[in-house]
Amino acid sequence: MNSLFSRLLLSASLIVFILILALWQWFQFNQDFSRDQLQQSLHQDLALHMSHINPLLSQGITSNAALKEAFHDFMLLGPSFEIYTLDTLGNVVAYDAKAEKIKRLRVETPALRDFINGAELPIKGIDPRSHNSKKIFSAAYLQNADGKKTGYLYVIIGGEEFDMWQSLVSEHQAPRFWIGVVLASIVFALALFALLAKYLTSPLSRLEHDLGVLGSHKLNEGLSLPDEYRGSSEIQQLSLHINQLLERISQQHQAINRQQQVRHDFMLHLSHDLKTPLTSLLGYIDTWLLMPVNERNSDLIEIAANSGRHIQQLLSQMLELAALENGQITPEFKRVALTPLMQELVLIFAPRAKKQNVELDFDLSSNLFVLTDPQILMRVLSNLIDNAIRYTPAGGRITIKPLAHESEDLLYINDKPIWLCVSDNGSGMHKHELQALKQLKSKPKFNRTDVLPQLGVGLAIVRQLLGLLKCNIDIESVPGEGSQFHIELQQIK
Structure with missing residues (x-):
């Protein structure tokens, strides 16, 4: 996991997974919105038709034992529907369900009036069988023979039965969905990584190739990379620093060559300075040795001694010069x-x-x-x-x-x-x-x-x-x- 390849691959996979998940959520939201809009549009007049078909509802009756039987018949024809009658304040009056299933006994009427008045769909209202959820619905006014509004017919579209079957289907589809998301993320991440790696590493490959070519050149030829490298600023800065380093190395190499040449000339000069007194020393000593004992002259020994002192002085100066060069003084x-x-x-x-x-x-x-x-x-x-x-x-x-x-x-x-x-x-x-x-x-x-x-x-x-x-x-x-x-x-x- 410490390699650049592994970290890039992991990062790309994580980013792609998050993107796919975000896109899926956005797609799911749009799909639910479109579905609710479509179903509510298709059943927009459902409550109005029911109120006209049923004799009790058409008379504006909101509470009657016979209504429960009528609601039961309607719900047999449409298992996904839940039917309620409400009074003018939105209080639940009649329904076909066990009393313990009803969690809320009042429905907010502004949403009902917006629906009846033709507001833009979808519009969601309170589900009496839930504490906090809202669902799409169909609604209509209930009126008596005098035309007075006695309440509302409130029909939930996609009720409890619909939710149960939908959750069963979702439980079976969820594993396949997540497996598909993971596989799609991995495939897309690999493809994205391959493209990015090719794009991002091409300058590095070129830089590596050019450095390999420079390895066969001589330092005194003035080494430098051919031109600027396109890509990230880091690659450009790296090539610039390498060129600066190569220039410094070339300059130092040339300085070392000059120094070696001057040292060589200096050593030739020094060897001449040493050779002259040494030759004189040996010459006078040999001359003194070849002379007869009774004819040997001390002047020759004195001249040889002077040559020896000269050599000693030169050697002392060489040691002093070495100390200076090494920074010892x-x-x-x-x-x-x-x-x-x-x-x-x-x-x-x-x-x-x-x-x-x-x-x-x-x-x-x-x-x-x-x-x-x-x-x-x-x-x-x-x-x-x-x-x-x-x-x-x-x-x-x-x-x-x-x-x-x-x-x-x-x-x-x-x-x-x-x-x-x-x-x-x-x-x-x-x-x-x-x-x-x-x-x-x-x-x-x-x-x-x-x-x-x-x-x-x-x-x-x-x-x-x-x-x-x-x-x-x-x-x-x-x-x-x-x-x-x-x-x-x-x-x-």
């Missing part, structure tokens, strides 16, 4: 002073810069406070400085300083922003790297579903860390001349 914004941050950066990178003869020019005199996560900002600056040292030749210069920077597309309401500029005069950035980092300008909010740009690991980390800080960035770079990174920070007092 959450920023904690707070008030941070820039000067201590700069001093810590000097301590970290001064030895390496001195070794490569690169000057570090960090502004340590500013007394500025910004709203940021100090650890994440430290990682951003560390990666930028690390790249700058790597690609800046001897005698070069790396600077970090805050500066005023006006931007037309930014509106500041409370505190003014501060832009931290990280610049160098190294090899600069290529066009595709510059475009990848500039994506932050239009998409400052980091999304883990974003594809990785074709950058080195360090710059890829910078891109995602700045996304976590919701920072804007402006980049200027010319190959062979150097790069400038302008990072927007929110200044607070």
Whole structure:
């Protein structure tokens, strides 16, 4: 009974049964009305003829022992008739029946007068042998020789005998009637259900067929159902939602393909970054091993150690990048002073810069406070400085300083922003790297579903860390001349 088919069939059968029963009642009412109208019309002059035929009634006599015998003779000729005489007030005077059968001794005279005056039939009057039922009748005035009205002759059409035989016939016909009603309801309900099911399920069948056809298509072909489906609003909404879902699936599939391609390119780039120091490490170690023991130079071991540290740094950056992609790093914004941050950066990178003869020019005199996560900002600056040292030749210069920077597309309401500029005069950035980092300008909010740009690991980390800080960035770079990174920070007092 929980299936859609069963519930529809049961509902259709119940509705049809109620309709057939209502139609039968309406038909029965019309049939009884027509029958009463016909019988009363046929016997309309019955009481008038009886009053003329019987000598006593023709003289206006309403109460006489001989009347009972006359009534008995009349009722033998017509067993369905019951004859009464009434006085002018409608009180029952004479009749041919046992006294205990008479339940009401008075008949309402307005109905009798309406009948005699020719009102529209059928007209029902009180049945003296019943407490509350009314039946069709024939009536006529009784008048004496002087023409004075002495009462009424009142003839019930379809009396007690008629009711008894009719009830016997109904008892025999009732089972057949109800069996016929039930069978007709079931047959009609099945036919109606079949038509409705065909009409209502045809859009579902078509939808199922179209979905089966779409199953053989590829996701990158732009899947969608062919057109709108006629039928109920639910079917139309279902097809619309399926099309929206298919469009989203197609877009996500295309995004996954792009992400996989970019990841593939990124891994190729990363493998090159790892291969170079690893090859250098193995090459210098092999060279050192092939040399005679007394001629081995510690400089080769130092160069190999530097290559090993480079590999270690790359692996550490890869782990950091994986943590960023998995959403394991959450920023904690707070008030941070820039000067201590700069001093810590000097301590970290001064030895390496001195070794490569690169000057570090960090502004340590500013007394500025910004709203940021100090650890994440430290990682951003560390990666930028690390790249700058790597690609800046001897005698070069790396600077970090805050500066005023006006931007037309930014509106500041409370505190003014501060832009931290990280610049160098190294090899600069290529066009595709510059475009990848500039994506932050239009998409400052980091999304883990974003594809990785074709950058080195360090710059890829910078891109995602700045996304976590919701920072804007402006980049200027010319190959062979150097790069400038302008990072927007929110200044607070």
